[in-house]
Amino acid sequence: MPFTTCGVLLFAIGLYGVLAARPLLRRILAANIMGNGVFMVLVAGAFRPAQAGGAIPDPVAHALVLTGIVVAVSATALGLHLVCRLHELAPPAEDSRT
Amino acid sequence: MDLVEAGAVRPGRPVRLVLAVACGAVAAVVAWVLASGGAGQGRLTADVHAALPRSGVEHPVTAVLLNFRAFDTMLELAVLLVVAIATGAAGGIGHPGVRRANLCPAPSSPLLDSLVHDLVPFALLVGAYLLWVGAHAPGGAFQAGSVIAAAGVLAHFSPRLRPRVPDRWPTRAVLALGTAAFACAALAALAWTGVYLGYPPAQAGWWILAIESGATVSVAAALYVTFRAVMPADRLGHGED
Numbered sequence: 162m163p164f165t166t167c168g169v170l171l172f173a174i175g176l177y178g179v180l181a182a183r184p185l186l187r188r189i190l191a192a193n194i195m196g197n198g199v200f201m202v203l204v205a206g207a208f209r210p211a212q213a214g215g216a217i218p219d220p221v222a223h224a225l226v227l228t229g230i231v232v233a234v235s236a237t238a239l240g241l242h243l244v245c246r247l248h249e250l251a252p253p254a255e256d257s258r259t
Numbered sequence: 260m261d262l263v264e265a266g267a268v269r270p271g272r273p274v275r276l277v278l279a280v281a282c283g284a285v286a287a288v289v290a291w292v293l294a295s296g297g298a299g300q301g302r303l304t305a306d307v308h309a310a311l312p313r314s315g316v317e318h319p320v321t322a323v324l325l326n327f328r329a330f331d332t333m334l335e336l337a338v339l340l341v342v343a344i345a346t347g348a349a350g351g352i353g354h355p356g357v358r359r360a361n362l363c364p365a366p367s368s369p370l371l372d373s374l375v376h377d378l379v380p381f382a383l384l385v386g387a388y389l390l391w392v393g394a395h396a397p398g399g400a401f402q403a404g405s406v407i408a409a410a411g412v413l414a415h416f417s418p419r420l421r422p423r424v425p426d427r428w429p430t431r432a433v434l435a436l437g438t439a440a441f442a443c444a445a446l447a448a449l450a451w452t453g454v455y456l457g458y459p460p461a462q463a464g465w466w467i468l469a470i471e472s473g474a475t476v477s478v479a480a481a482l483y484v485t486f487r488a489v490m491p492a493d494r495l496g497h498g499e500d
Contacts, residue, residue: 166290169293172285182269202289217308219303219307220320224328227401231478235339238488239345
């Protein structure tokens with residue numbers, strides 16, 4: 162339960178960051194925090210000591226999270242690359258906080 | 260106002276307060292749903308363990324990734340491939356040299372050189388071990404690929420030992436190897452057993468090992484090449500290669 166709560170909190174913090182932050186880099190980071198919250202909820206939900214079969218975690222949820230991590234890393238890399246290109250094409254002003 | 264910030268004007272204080280309250284409400288609702296047991300009880304756990312002897316591997320997560328839900332994993336490799344191509348690292352998109360005077364390649368350091376020299380072979384060994392151990396313990400193609408890509412990233416910071424990535428067909432072939440191996444295995448299984456991605460249970464372990472070997476190489480290459488594409492040092496030295 163504490164892990165699920167932490168995951169939900171991370172999701173909410175990331176959601177706020179995605180919606181409220183201005184710099185694109187910060188938004189990408191916030192989306193990552195959001196995704197990590199979801200992964201944490203999934204992994205915590207996969208382990209149910211109370212269920213019948215003893216304390217065997219659900220392998221399908223683990224596989225989903227593993228797939229999700231790789232896709233999240235890929236999406237982040239693509240996002241960072243696009244931000245880099247944007248800076249090349251339109252160099253930010255001196256006072257930019259990105 | 261430049262392009263980076265044009266579409267992203269920071270909301271004012273009242274709007275941010277409302278946003279914060281709304282996000283808190285979302286968190287409360289999600290936590291309440293999860294706490295009240297809204298998610299279904301895992302029947303899949305029993306299904307996976309019942310089918311495990313026919314999957315060809317002993318570790319349930321590897322069995323799910325490479326056998327029961329292999330289609331997901333194939334598409335995941337395709338996502339990695341698309342990102343590697345899209346970042347232009349495969350040479351598909353030309354990079355005009357970036358002009359950033361404050362970013363220059365780090366000078367060569369003997370300490371880093373010797374560290375890379377000693378650590379990279381060890382990382383490759385760990386990667387191979389992770390690939391092999393995935394059949395019966397936590398591990399597999401993605402973990403192995405990540406470790407090998409990390410070795411590449413470490414070597415990248417040492418100018419003398421930086422991996423060469425030629426912009427020719429071998430690089431592209433290595434990037435596509437995992438997806439291609441998976442697609443070929445899927446079609447071969449279709450021809451052999453009549454089921455798409457349905458390996459013959461007796462040799463399933465070897466099929467999975469073959470796919471994972473190809474996937475490891477591709478994952479490592481895609482991760483490193485994507486990292487390389489966003490590193491300024493490489494771009495500055497782009498004209499010299």
